[in-house]
Amino acid sequence: xxxxxxxxxxxxxxxxxxxxxxxxxxxxxxxxxxxxxxxxxxxxxxxxxxxxxxxxxxxxxxxxxxxxxxxxxxxxxxxxxxxxxxxxxxxxxxxxxxxxxxxxxxxxxxxxxxxxxxxxxxxxxxxxxxxxxxxxxxxxxxxxxxxxxxxxxxxxxxxxxxxx
Amino acid sequence: xxxxxxxxxxxxxxxxxxxxxxxxxxxxxxxxxxxxxxxxxxxxxxxxxxxxxxxxxxxxxxxxxxxxxxxxxxxxxxxxxxxxxxxxxxxxxxxxxxxxxxxxxxxxxxxxxxxxxxxxxxxxxxxxxxxxxxxxxxxxxxxxxxxxxxxxxxxxxxxxxxxxxxxxxxxxxxxxxxxxxxxxxxxxxxxxxxxxxxxxxxxxxxxxxxxxxxxxxxxxxxxxxxxxxxxxxxxxxxxxxxxxxxxxxxxxxxxxxxxxxxxxxxxxxxxxxxxxxxxxxxxxxxxxxxxxxxxxxxxxxxxxxxxxxxxxxxxxxxxxxxxxxxxxxxxxxxxxxxxxxxxxxxxxxxxxxxxxxxxxxxxxxxxxxxxxxxxxxxxxxxxxxxxxxxxxxxxxxxxxxxxxxxxxxxxxxxxxxxxxxxxxxxxxxxxxxxxxxxxxxxxxxxxxxxxxxxxxxxxxxxxxxxxxxxxxxxxxxx
Numbered sequence: 001x002x003x004x005x006x007x008x009x010x011x012x013x014x015x016x017x018x019x020x021x022x023x024x025x026x027x028x029x030x031x032x033x034x035x036x037x038x039x040x041x042x043x044x045x046x047x048x049x050x051x052x053x054x055x056x057x058x059x060x061x062x063x064x065x066x067x068x069x070x071x072x073x074x075x076x077x078x079x080x081x082x083x084x085x086x087x088x089x090x091x092x093x094x095x096x097x098x099x100x101x102x103x104x105x106x107x108x109x110x111x112x113x114x115x116x117x118x119x120x121x122x123x124x125x126x127x128x129x130x131x132x133x134x135x136x137x138x139x140x141x142x143x144x145x146x147x148x149x150x151x152x153x154x155x156x157x158x159x160x161x162x163x164x
Numbered sequence: 165x166x167x168x169x170x171x172x173x174x175x176x177x178x179x180x181x182x183x184x185x186x187x188x189x190x191x192x193x194x195x196x197x198x199x200x201x202x203x204x205x206x207x208x209x210x211x212x213x214x215x216x217x218x219x220x221x222x223x224x225x226x227x228x229x230x231x232x233x234x235x236x237x238x239x240x241x242x243x244x245x246x247x248x249x250x251x252x253x254x255x256x257x258x259x260x261x262x263x264x265x266x267x268x269x270x271x272x273x274x275x276x277x278x279x280x281x282x283x284x285x286x287x288x289x290x291x292x293x294x295x296x297x298x299x300x301x302x303x304x305x306x307x308x309x310x311x312x313x314x315x316x317x318x319x320x321x322x323x324x325x326x327x328x329x330x331x332x333x334x335x336x337x338x339x340x341x342x343x344x345x346x347x348x349x350x351x352x353x354x355x356x357x358x359x360x361x362x363x364x365x366x367x368x369x370x371x372x373x374x375x376x377x378x379x380x381x382x383x384x385x386x387x388x389x390x391x392x393x394x395x396x397x398x399x400x401x402x403x404x405x406x407x408x409x410x411x412x413x414x415x416x417x418x419x420x421x422x423x424x425x426x427x428x429x430x431x432x433x434x435x436x437x438x439x440x441x442x443x444x445x446x447x448x449x450x451x452x453x454x455x456x457x458x459x460x461x462x463x464x465x466x467x468x469x470x471x472x473x474x475x476x477x478x479x480x481x482x483x484x485x486x487x488x489x490x491x492x493x494x495x496x497x498x499x500x501x502x503x504x505x506x507x508x509x510x511x512x513x514x515x516x517x518x519x520x521x522x523x524x525x526x527x528x529x530x531x532x533x534x535x536x537x538x539x540x541x542x543x544x545x546x547x548x549x550x551x552x553x554x555x556x557x558x559x560x561x562x563x564x565x566x567x568x569x570x571x572x573x574x575x576x577x578x579x580x581x582x583x584x585x586x587x588x589x590x591x592x593x594x595x596x597x598x599x600x601x602x603x604x605x606x607x608x609x610x611x612x613x614x615x616x617x618x619x620x621x622x623x624x625x626x627x628x629x630x631x632x633x634x635x636x637x638x639x640x641x642x
Contacts, residue, residue: 140230141290144282147180148298151275154187155305158268159320 012038172233182206240416244280257615272302280413319397334377340370395463404503444471445579479567489640494556501541526598552629
C-alpha cells in the first residue's frame with residue numbers, strides 16, 4: 001500500500017507538471033484527468049475511500065468532461081477539425097496512457113487476493129464518518145460553503161452575461 | 165445548539181436572509197432603488213442583531229468548533245457592517261447612472277459582508293478559508309463590474325488569479341501545519357506559532373505560507389503588486405469595499421492567528437513580521453510619491469498604512485489588540501470618506517472614474533462642499549492632530565514605544581513624514597486658483613444627496629474620533 005501511495009503521488013506530480021507545460025489545451029486536459037485519478041488513488045491508499053470516490057466522480061468524471069467539451073466546442077469549423085485530429089493523435093495520448101498503465105498496474109498489484117491490505121494512513125474514514133462530521137460540528141462550514149457557491153454563481157452570471 | 169449560541173449567530177441568519185431576499189427581489193423585478201433599499205435595511209437589521217450578544221456581555225460564546233463570538237468578533241463584525249453600509253450608499257449614488265444591470269453589485273457586496281462576518285468569528289482553519297474566499301470571490305465580479313470596459317475586466321482577471329493563488333498558499337500553509345501538529349483550531353494554531361522553532365521545518369514553512377496568504381489580502385509588501393492595478397481598475401465604490409471591508413475582516417483573522425495566544429509570537433515569526441512591516445511602510449510611502457493617479461496613490465497609501473498597523477501583531481498584550489481596533493476604525497472611516505468623494509465626483513459612471521490628479525486641479529472652486537470633506541479626510545490619512553488618523557497613529561506609536569519596538573516606530577515616523585508630502589500635494593492641487601471658473605451647482609438627485617449625507621456623517625464621525633477618542637478606545641477594548 002505504501003509503495004502504491006508513493007507511485008501514485010509521483011504520477012500526480014509528474015502529470016500536473018505536464019498539465020502546466022503542455023502547449024495545447026487538449027493534451028493538458030488529458031494529463032489533468034490522469035493527475036486527478038492519481039490523487040484519488042493516494043486518497044484510497046491513505047484510508048479515505050469516500051474522498052477518493054468523490055474525486056473520481058466529481059472531478060475526473062463531471063468537471064473534466066465539461067472542460068473537454070468546452071474546449072472542443074470553442075473550436076468549430078473544418079480547419080479546427082483537422083487541428084483536433086492532430087491534437088488527438090495516438091502519439092499525444094501515449095504519455096498519459098503510459099502513466100495511467102503504471103497506475104493501473106500498481107492498483108492491480110494491491111488488490112491481488114493474496115496481499116494483506118492496511119491503509120497507509122492512520123485509520124480508514126468511511127462515508128458515514130464524513131457525513132457525521134459534516135452535519136455535526138462542521139454544519140456551519142457546509143452552509144457557508146453553499147453561500148460561497150452562490151457568490152460564485154452570481155459572479156459568473158454577471159461576468160458571463162452578454163451585453164445586448 | 166443552545167439559545168445563547170443561536171443569539172450569537174443571529175447576525176449570520178439576518179444577513180443570509182437578506183441575501184436570499186435581495187436575490188429573489190432581483191429575480192422578480194429589477195429595480196435599482198428597491199434593491200438598494202432592501203440591502204440597506206437588511207444590513208441595518210444585521211447591525212442591530214449584534215446588540216443582544218453584546219449587551220448580554222456573557223463573554224466568549226463558542227458555537228461549534230468553527231466559530232467563536234467574543235468581544236473581538238463583535239467589534240470587527242460591527243466594523244465590517246458599518247463599512248458595508250457606507251459602500252452600499254456610495255454604490256447607490258454611483259451606479260444610478262450606470263447603463264447596464266446595476267442590481268447584482270448589492271448581492272455581491274452582501275455576500276462579501278457575510279464573508280467578513282465569518283472571518284471576524286472564525287475559530288477554525290475551515291471558517292478562516294471559507295470566510296476569506298467569500299470575502300474576495302464576489303469582488304472579482306465587482307472589480308470587473310463594467311464588463312464592457314477592457315481595463316475593468318483585466319483588473320478582475322488579475323484579482324481572480326492572484327487572490328486564488330494567495331488562498332491556495334494559505335491553504336497549503338495550514339495543511340503543512342496540520343500535517344506536523346494535527347491542529348486546525350485557531351487558538352491551537354496561535355499557540356503553535358508562539359512556540360515555533362527551528363526544529364519544526366514543517367510548522368515554519370506553513371507559518372510563512374499562512375503569513376504570505378494573509379499579507380496578500382492586507383496588501384503588505386512584497387505581496388502588494390496587485391493593489392494599485394486592481395484599485396485603479398475597479399469602480400470607486402468597489403475600491404472602497406476592497407480598502408475597508410476586506411481589510412477589516414482579514415485583520416480580525418490575522419489577530420486571532422498571531423495575537424490570541426497572549427504571548428508574543430516566536431522570534432522567527434516576529435522577525436518576519438518586522439521585515440514585512442518595515443518594507444510596507446517604506447515602499448508604500450516612496451511609491452506613492454510619484455503617482456499622478458489618485459486611486460493608485462491611495463493604494464500605495466493603504467500599503468503604507470497596513471505597514472504601520474502590523475506593529476500590533478508584533479507587540480503582545482491587550483493594549484495592542486485595542487490599538488488594532490482603533491487604528492482599523494479610524495482608517496476605515498477615513499478611506500470610506502476619501503473613496504466616497506471619488507465615487508461622488510465620478511458619478512454618474514462615465515467612461516472611467518475621475519482619478520487623474522490633473523482632473524482635481526482647482527476642484528474646490530467648483531464643488532466646495534465635497535472637496536472640503538475630501539481635504540479633511542486627506543489630513544486624517546496624513547495623521548494631522550484633531551483628526552481620527554492622528555489618534556490611530558498615536559496609538560500605534562504608543563504601543564511600539566511600550567514594547568520597545570524602536571525600529572518599527574522609526575519606520576512609522578519616517579513613513580508618516582513622507583506621507584505628508586504626497587497628501588499635501590493632492591490638497592494643494594485641489595485649491596489651485598482657477599481663473600474664470602464657474603461654480604457648478606452640485607447635482608442633488610436623491611441618490612447623490614444620500615451619498616453626500618453619508619460623507620458628511622463620516623467626516624463628523626472622523627472629527628469626533630479625533631477630538632474625543634475615549635469612547636472608541638472603550639469599544640475596541642477586548
